[in-house]
Amino acid sequence: MRKLLIVYGTTEGQTQKIAQFLAQEAHLRDYDCEAYNAEMLPADISPSQFSKIVVAASVHMERHQAAIARFVERYLPDLDKAQALFLSVSLSAAGNPEEKYEAWEYTRQFxxxxxxxxxxxxxxxxxLRFSESDFFKRWAMRRLAKEKRADHEHDFEYTDWAELRRVLKDFLDLPASDKGSPSART
Ligand SMILES: Cc1cc2nc3c(=O)[nH]c(=O)nc-3n(C[C@H](O)[C@H](O)[C@H](O)COP(=O)(O)O)c2cc1C
Structure with missing residues (x-):
């Protein structure tokens, strides 16, 4: 069976939900899939045993989770050998073209x-999950919602699940020979 590894960083849970969705979809496509929160990686994890790897992280204050940066740093040679898909989850990605550009900038920087x-x-x-956040977080989220013109205080999910399914399908359908260019660590 083909093997897929998913490693995700999440702060409020949406990227975990996305990882679980991708794992289910991959399973339907006959992949043997393992998904782990980067904060709780098993000590004996061996990414080199997977032909495809999805790394997903969310953006907070313009940065992705440090645990994901550590995972990428530690396993870069394995990520280079496999086919790898990086997903950057943010509110900006749900916005207008200017905001989407911002989302790509966070990603490019990472x-x-x-x-x-x-x-x-x-x-x-x-x-945006106001209901599951504490006072300070709600305050930060309200500011963010205002900035992004997501003008409500109720929980709202912007994730486009059909689009995500398509992205995963394209990734899983990549021919094994298509590895992209190797990473350039300086
Ligand atoms: C405190 C806080 C800060 C955030 N900062 C940003 C940001 O700088 N840019 C952005 O596009 N989205 C930002 N977001 C939106 C998150 O990326 C979005 O809520 C995402 O779904 C979080 O994923 P998670 O639940 O997996 O952590 C922020 C959210 C919170 C709660």
Missing amino acids: LTDAGWRPTQVQIVAGA
Whole structure:
């Protein structure tokens, strides 16, 4: 059976939900899939045993989770050998073209800092979960919602699941020979 590894970083849970969705979809496509939160990786994980790897992280204050940066740094040679898809989950990805540009900028910055060139990269619209957040977070989220003109205080999920299914299908359908260019770590 073909093997897919998913490693994700999540702060409020949306990227975990996305990882679970991708794992189910991959399973339907006959992939043997393992999904892990980057904060709780098993000590004996061996990414080199997977032919395809999805790394997903969400954006907070313009940055992706440090645990994901650590995973990429540690396993860069394995990520380069496999086919890898990087998903950057943010609110900006749900916005207008200017905001989407911002989402690509966070992504570009993360990948430049990591010295990683994944085979495929995609920005993904996340969610705002006011109800599950504490006072300070709600305050930060209200500011963010205002900035992004997401003018409500109710939980809202922007993730386009059909689009995500298509992105995963394209990635899983990539011929084994298509590895993209290797990472350039300086
Ligand atoms: C405190 C906070 C800061 C955020 N900062 C940004 C940001 O700088 N840019 C952005 O596009 N989205 C930002 N977001 C939106 C998150 O990326 C979005 O809610 C995403 O779905 C979170 O995914 P997670 O639940 O997996 O952590 C922020 C959200 C919170 C709660």
